[in-house]
Amino acid sequence: MAAVDELLSELSDEGRSALLLMREMSDYYRRLLRKLELDSLTGLPGSNKYHELIAELTARPPESVGFIVFDVNDLKRYNDTMGHHAGDLLLQRAAESFHAVTGDGVRIFRTGGDEFVAVMPDCSESGVDAVVAKWREALAELNAAGGGAIRCTIAHGIAFGTGEYALAEVMKFADERMYDDKRRMKESGLKIGDVR
Secondary structure, eight states, X not given: OHHHHHHHHHSOHHHHHHHHHHXXXXXXXXXXXXXXXXXXXXXXXXXXXXXXXXXXXHHSOOSEEEEEXXXXXXXXXXXXXXXXXXXXXXXXXXXXXXXXXXXXXXXXXXXXXXXXXXXXXXXXXXXXXXXHHHHHHHHHHHHHHTOSSOXXXXXXXXXXXXXXXXXXXXXXXXXXXXXXXXXXXXXXXXOTTOOO
């Protein structure tokens, strides 16, 4: 910053104004870029950042990778019966449970309306299982603390790849497992207000 201040003192009034304007524009651009990268409702990175990471992992595959695909249940029902504000609260509760496990190599993205994906490069299979256990605990605590109006249930599917793996296959397997979990949840009769 001292170098910028020194440069400013050497410039004419016009030059100083131009440099200060460039600095302001640069700050504005960084803030705008951050807003574009983060989903405004959940505070999680969005699908653009997810696709960026997938491109990086495809170009330079890590030794191992874990994926957890999440799908929030009953979003349409909340929107249709209680209004979009209730649907937003449901998604925010889901995101809060994901924030509880983000970090330490765990990156979670909102990839669609009610879909989220956790990506864990260079992790162990037991590490993925530990993330799932911590996430389930966080979701249960949020549901218990949040009262009965918004009960969040989330189907999820886990996949892990190590050694000679195809990233696309690991991602597909996690997605298939999520749909299996969603089917099991529906068959068990879980509805709004039920806890899993």
